[in-house]
Every structure is written in structure tokens, then in C-alpha cells.
Amino acid sequence: MAHITSSWxxxxxxxxxxxxxDPIFAADSSSAxxxxxxxxxxxxxxxxxxxxxxxxxxxxxxxxxxxxxxAAATRLVAAHADxxxxxxxxxxxxxxxxxxxxxxxxxxxxxxxxxxxAILAHxxxxxxQELGTYPGWDLPTMVITAAERERVDSGRQAVIARLNVxxxxxxxxxxxxxxxxxxxxxxxxxxxxxxxxxxxxxxxxDDQNQANLALLRRDLSDPAGPRxxxxxxxxxxxxxAEAAGQTAQxxxxxxxxxxxxxxxxxxxxxxxxxxxxxxxVPGIGNSPATIGESIPSAGLLNDEVIAQAGAAQGTSxxxxxxxxxxxxxxxxxxxxxxxxxxxxxxxxxxxxATSAFGAVQAGKRLTAFTxxxxxxxxxxxxxxxxxxxxxxxxxxxxxxxxDRNVRVDDVVLAASPGVGFQLESADDxxxxxxxxxxxxxxxxxxxxxxxxxxxxxxxxPLNGALRKKIFxxxxxxxxxxxxxESFGANVIDVPSEQGSILPISLSVHALTNYLSGESLQAIxxxxxxxxxxxxxxxxN
Amino acid sequence: MSAALSVDTDALEHAAAxxxxxxxxxxxxxxxxxxxxxxxxxxxxxxxxAEVLSVLQHRAExxxxxxxxxxxxxEQTADRLIDSARRFDEAEELCTTxxx
Numbered sequence: 001m002a003h004i005t006s007s008w009x010x011x012x013x014x015x016x017x018x019x020x021x022d023p024i025f026a027a028d029s030s031s032a033x034x035x036x037x038x039x040x041x042x043x044x045x046x047x048x049x050x051x052x053x054x055x056x057x058x059x060x061x062x063x064x065x066x067x068x069x070x071a072a073a074t075r076l077v078a079a080h081a082d083x084x085x086x087x088x089x090x091x092x093x094x095x096x097x098x099x100x101x102x103x104x105x106x107x108x109x110x111x112x113x114x115x116x117x118a119i120l121a122h123x124x125x126x127x128x129q130e131l132g133t134y135p136g137w138d139l140p141t142m143v144i145t146a147a148e149r150e151r152v153d154s155g156r157q158a159v160i161a162r163l164n165v166x167x168x169x170x171x172x173x174x175x176x177x178x179x180x181x182x183x184x185x186x187x188x189x190x191x192x193x194x195x196x197x198x199x200x201x202x203x204x205x206d207d208q209n210q211a212n213l214a215l216l217r218r219d220l221s222d223p224a225g226p227r228x229x230x231x232x233x234x235x236x237x238x239x240x241a242e243a244a245g246q247t248a249q250x251x252x253x254x255x256x257x258x259x260x261x262x263x264x265x266x267x268x269x270x271x272x273x274x275x276x277x278x279x280x281v282p283g284i285g286n287s288p289a290t291i292g293e294s295i296p297s298a299g300l301l302n303d304e305v306i307a308q309a310g311a312a313q314g315t316s317x318x319x320x321x322x323x324x325x326x327x328x329x330x331x332x333x334x335x336x337x338x339x340x341x342x343x344x345x346x347x348x349x350x351x352x353a354t355s356a357f358g359a360v361q362a363g364k365r366l367t368a369f370t371x372x373x374x375x376x377x378x379x380x381x382x383x384x385x386x387x388x389x390x391x392x393x394x395x396x397x398x399x400x401x402x403d404r405n406v407r408v409d410d411v412v413l414a415a416s417p418g419v420g421f422q423l424e425s426a427d428d429x430x431x432x433x434x435x436x437x438x439x440x441x442x443x444x445x446x447x448x449x450x451x452x453x454x455x456x457x458x459x460x461p462l463n464g465a466l467r468k469k470i471f472x473x474x475x476x477x478x479x480x481x482x483x484x485e486s487f488g489a490n491v492i493d494v495p496s497e498q499g500s501i502l503p504i505s506l507s508v509h510a511l512t513n514y515l516s517g518e519s520l521q522a523i524x525x526x527x528x529x530x531x532x533x534x535x536x537x538x539x540n
Numbered sequence: 541m542s543a544a545l546s547v548d549t550d551a552l553e554h555a556a557a558x559x560x561x562x563x564x565x566x567x568x569x570x571x572x573x574x575x576x577x578x579x580x581x582x583x584x585x586x587x588x589x590a591e592v593l594s595v596l597q598h599r600a601e602x603x604x605x606x607x608x609x610x611x612x613x614x615e616q617t618a619d620r621l622i623d624s625a626r627r628f629d630e631a632e633e634l635c636t637t638x639x640x
Contacts, residue, residue, distance in 0.1 A: 027585025031593050035600035041569050042607045049562035049614070056558035060621070063551030073555075076613060080562070083606055090599050097592055101585075171586060178588040185595045189603040207605060368594075375598060 004125075005115060005163055008156045017115075017160060020167040024108045024174060029101035036094035042189075043087035046080045053077045086189045093184045100177035104170050111166035115159050124155045204376035205271035209249035216253055227255040229334035230262050230289055237292030241268055246299055251319060252369070255335050258325040260345055262335035264288040265369065268298035269317030276305050276316045276382045278527045279373065281324075281366060282511065283389025283415070284353045287332035288322040295320070297515040304524035316527070323369055324362035324394055327353035354456040355463065355477045356393050356420040363397025363420070370398060374406050384410045384527040385431075388511045389447055392416035393478060396423070402431035410526050413489070414440040414514045417447050417456075418478025421471060425480070426488040434488045438526050438534070440519055441483040442496040446504040453477050485539050493537040494518040549625035556618040556625075563614030570608040 002018075009016040057073040064070065119125060127149060129142035219231035234253065241248035252265030271277055278301060282294065298318040305316035330349045337345075352358040366385070374383060385408055387395030396419035399411050408431040413419065416439065426434035441448040456477040457463050468474040482489050496508045497517030507513065515523065522534050585593070 023586050023589075027589045028593075032596050035596040038569075038600040039603050042566075042603045045565045045569055045607070046610065049565045049610075052558040052561040052565075053614075056555040056562070056617075059551050059555040059558065063548035063555065065546045072617070076617065079613075080610060083603075083610060087603050087606075090596070090603070094596050097589075097596065101589065175586050175588050178586070178592045182588065182592040182595060185592065185599060189599065189606045204605060207608065371594070372598075 003112060003115075004119070005112075005156075005160050009160050012153070012157050012160070014157065014160050015164050017111075017163045017167050020164065020171050021108050021112070024104050024167070024171055027101045027104065027174065029098045032094045032097040032101070036091045036098065039087040039091035039094060043084045043091060046084040046087070049080050050077065050084075053080055083189055090185065090189065093181050097178065097181045100174060100181065104174035104177075107170040107173070108167060111163055111170065114166070115163045118159050118162070119156075122155045122159075124152055124159065127152050205249055205251065205267065208251055208376060209267075212250040212253040216250060219255060226336035230255045230264075233289040233292065233334060234264055234266075237264075237266060237295060240292045241266070241295050241299075244295070244299060246295070246302075248295075249317075251373070252321070252323055260335055260337050260342075260349075261325060261329050261333045262288050263323040263365075264291050265319055265321045265323055266291060266295070266298075267317045267319045268295060269302050269315060271317045271319070271373075271377055274315050274317035274377070274381055276309060276384070276527050276529070277319065277373065277377055278305065278316070278384045278386055279319045279321050279366075279370065280511075281321050281385070281387040281391035281394050282326065283387075283391045284327040285329070285331075286322060286326050287329040287334075289334045290332050291320055291322045294511065297512055300520060301515055301524055301527070304520055305527045308521070308524050308530055309528040319373065321366065321369060324365045325349075325352070325358065327358065327390060353390065354460065356418060356479050359390070359393035359397045359420040360422075362394040363399075363401060366394050366398035367402045370402055370408060371406050382409045382527065382529055383407060384412065386412040386414065386523060386527075387416070388514055389415045389417065389509065392482070393418060393420045396420050396429075396479075396482070399429040399431040399437075404431065406431065408432055409529070410436045410438060410531055412438045412440065412523055412526050413482045414519075414523065415445055415447055415509050415511075416441065416478075416482050417452050418476060418480060419482050419487070420479040421467075421475060423479070425486065426482070435490065436531070437482070437489040438522075438531060439482045439487075439489045439491045440494065440514060440522060441491065442494070442508050442514065442519060444496060444500055444503065444505050445508045446506060447509050448481070448483060449504070450476075450481075451504070490531070490534070491537040492519075492522045493535045494522050547625075547628045549628050552621045552625040552628075556621040559614045559618035559621070563611045563618070566607045566611040566614070570604065570611040 006016050006018045008014075053073075054077055057070070057077055060073045061070045127144045129144055130148070131140055132143035133139065134141045216231050216234060219225060219227040220235060222228060234250065238248045238250065246268050247270045249267040249271055250265075251267050251271070252263060254264075255262040257263060267277075280294070280298065280301070286294075298320055301318045302316040305318075309316070328350055330346045370383070370385065377383065383406075385395045385398065387393070392413040392415065395411055396413060396416075399408065400420075400423055402408055411429070411432050423429070426437040429437065446452060453476045463477060464474045467477075480487055483491050485491075495518060496513060497519065498505070498508050498510070498513045500508060513519070525531060525534050
């Protein structure tokens, strides 16, 4: 939040009120309101269904003398009643959360309004100047007295202190209100159903696929609409998979988020049935509009995982997650353009490729996706995150933020220029232990070399100093190299499938190269749970 | 084996119609796609708020799946009652005609 108190706080070395206010205002109640609406509707409909169901139960009891049909009819009535009750209870919690957030927003706004009023009442915006004389000259000039400085400075500091106290209290209320609500959400709606009727026996990933396909069809039905081009590209990608005899599930489809690019997730293989699910995160220069190009690689990875796990062990699904704001995607992007200058958007999209700063936000998105994916996967299936190139930064930052209870089994960082900021070694990851972090850095891949760091910094010579100021040390534009021995990951020892007589070759860096030959076999082995058997590079 | 089983197949068909009515009440909610779905809206705010919003989104998705399941169960029960009524009628006819 841009408010004068933030710059004053910097001047007086005080806590910036915006640091507390920003998260309060970032709490968006609209998703809670949406959830409340869905739950209330379902509760109402299940209650309404009680009349025909009870009628049917009485009819069956009178028409069929056997016990079982009547018992089944009674269970169905009870399941509806329990669902109505549970959904209504959760809707109440959602309503409470909406109120708690609205109250926090209101209190924070009031705190700022009070601060504004105090600033105005005590005339703290500017130092008042008095008429004085310029030394040595007989000229009138405006001067600020020491007493005036003291008055304004102490007044501003008091305003900031009061504002911080009010915002801290608001934050605490919001936090405790949310915690209270969270405790009431322990039971899920399906727990009220008889075991045989629970949707867990269904196909949650395919349900999601069907829901997203409906959105895709909506966009395809409007060729003049802004979402049509991306919808068409996604449809073609799905058809490409189908033509290759693969099962494809559209697990994510957001044409307007991020603006100008959109985001798409396509699973090759059936996530509902998969015993091993891999999420592939691409690097720079990819776009959801060209996701179809990676479908063959996903198919190869699936086949290799199944081969390594043994066909009897089950099946594999590979999720192509083109779900973050991918740097340098703009040349291929077809999604609705963002507001503002397209040139500025292209410049920022390009600049993002030269450092790890954007990977934090991207990592948070992957964390959210991974948690959602885990909820629809079979509970015993393996989950592996694979990042290629800049995508390895995203996977790394997600692994730094993903709770253990999401149960990520392994992480693979392929063709990585670095792991991003705020970590020094594989021990820093939250999602996995260091021995579940694998690195593939093919010889002659320039992106894995320090050369890339130098090239990334070349247009921005002050970046090194900036990073040093922020982090205390300069970890380079992309953070520590995961292939470095000191990082403590398992560095896989494999040659490149793509030969080259040159000392470096960009073709070695391609995702298709990393997902071929011995590199593919090694990555598939990790996904299949055979990581400990892979040959690792020996420390120097 | 003797069995004192009595079945009113006309009534079973009435019950089936009731089950279809119940299923139809849930169907519009259950069949409507949930926006974004796996792409949960990124929830911001303090960690506990983000967590509770995320759980709420999940609970809404679960409720949606339950509505879907209940609607399916209503339809399936109706189908089975109709099928059972038809088989009882056929069996009765078989008994009446003595297999002729």
C-alpha cells in the first residue's frame, strides 16, 4: 500500500505499517464467498430432495417386502440429510471468514483514516518554514527551525507508532479469526456419506478434466472472443495426444491468468489411476499456446516410468504444468493481452528471464497447484516435481514452500541455472529431504555453467551489488548451482543424447534432450521410485 | 427354497420417478463446472487466512463432488428399480405361463 507513512517509516527507521497492512488487504474474501454460495446451494438442493426421497423410501418399503431395498432407500435419505447439514455448517464457517476479512479490511482502512486525520490535525505533511535571512546577505529566505523539525518528526513518529499498533491488532484478530474458522473445517462433506457412496471412489481428476473441458468448449464456441486463440491451441494439443493414443486430462485452464499468457496444465495419462505422477515445469521461451509441442516428451517419460516401475506396478501420468508467468513467453503468447503497453509487458517478460526474482511468485503458484494435485491423486501414488531450465528455479522455490503433508516424493532439477534465492543447500527444502533432490546437468549445456550467470548480469551491472545488499552475499543472478557439490543434492551422472563437437551447445539444453536417452532413463527412475539405484556423479 | 416375496412393480416405477426427481434437483449444481478448479485462486493474506481460504475452496469442491455422486446415485437407483420391476414382471409372466 502506497501511503506517506511508509516513506516516513523508512526515514525514521521504523516498522513500515504497510508490511502489516499489505497482507491484511491481500486477504480476499471472494473465494470464501464463492465457496459459501456453492455450499449453500448444495445444502438447499439436498434438503429439497428429502421430500421425493422419503416418498420413494415409503413406496419401496410398501412395494418390496425384502429388507435390503428399504434399507438402501433409508441410507440414501440419510446421506442427503447429512450432506445438507455438513454443507450448511461449512457455509456458515465461510460466512464467518467473509465477515472476519471484511472487518479486518474495515479496521485497517480506519487505522489509515485515523492516521490521515492526525497528520492533518497536527499539520505534519510539511515542515513549516519561517522567514529568516541568508547569512552574509541581507536577503529574506525561508528557514525551518530546529523546534519545527522536532515537532514534525516526533509527530510523524507518533502517528506511525499508533498506526502500527492498530494494524498489529487488526492482523492478530484476522489471524485468530481465521484459525478459529479453520478448526471448524476439519470434517469433509463426503465423510457424511456411506463408504460405498463416497466420491473418493470416483474420478476426481477426470471430474476436473470435464469441468475444464466445459470451459474450453465455451471459449471455442466464440471465434471472435479474446480467449479463442488459446482455447484452439489447447484443443489442438489435446487432439495431438488423442491421435497418439494417449489419455489426456485438462487439469488446468486459465486463459486470463497470468494476463497475456494464460496458464494450462495437461496430464498425459490418467491421474486418477496413476501410481506415479510427475509434474514437468518448463523454462523460458515456452508458452501455454505451444504446450502441444511437449506432449511427445510427456508420453516418453510415462512409458519409461512404467517400464522402470514394472507394468504390474501400475501406470504413470505426466502433468505438463505451464502454469506460471513464464519468462520470454510473449513471442508465442495468444492469450488476452494485459492492460497497458505491450512493449512494457514484453520488456518485463524478457527481463524476468535474467534473474531468479520472479521464481518466488512462480514457486508459490506451483505450491498451490501441487497441493491441489495431491488432493485428487490416489493417496498412495508417488509425486515427483521436475523442473527444466528456469522451471528448475520454480520447482526449487516451490520445494522451499510446500508442506511435508503434501507428500512430494522427489524433486528433479534439470538443466538448472540455479535454485533461486533464500536457500543455500538442499537441506533447506521443506517439501523433501536433501537425499530426494536430484540434479541433471548435461555436459556442454551452457545454461548450467557460470557463463550464463555472467551473460544474465551483463545488461544489469548493478544487480550483483543489489543482491549483496538484499541477501548479505551475492548468490548470483539465479542463486546457488544445484550441481555444485556444496549444495548437497544427488547429481546424476549421465551423458547427453545430443552430441556436439563444440565445448558448449544450446541444443544440449533442450527439454527434448533432457527427456531422451540416459537422461530420460534417470529422470524416469526417480519418478518410479528407483532413485537410490541411479549412478551419481562422484565428488571431485 | 420357498420365499414369501411380494413386489408391486407399478409402485417401484413410481419410486423410480421420485428418485429421478431428487437427482434432478441436484443435477444443475452437480453438472455445472467449478471455475478454475485445480487452478485454485491464489489466496493471499496472512498464512492462517490463506490456509483457511484454501481449505474452504477444497471443501466446496468436495461438496460439488458429493452433489455429483448423490445425483448419480439417485439416477442409478431409479434405473435399478425400473430394471428390477421389469425382471419381476418377466418372472411373473414366466411363472404364469409355466414356461410355455
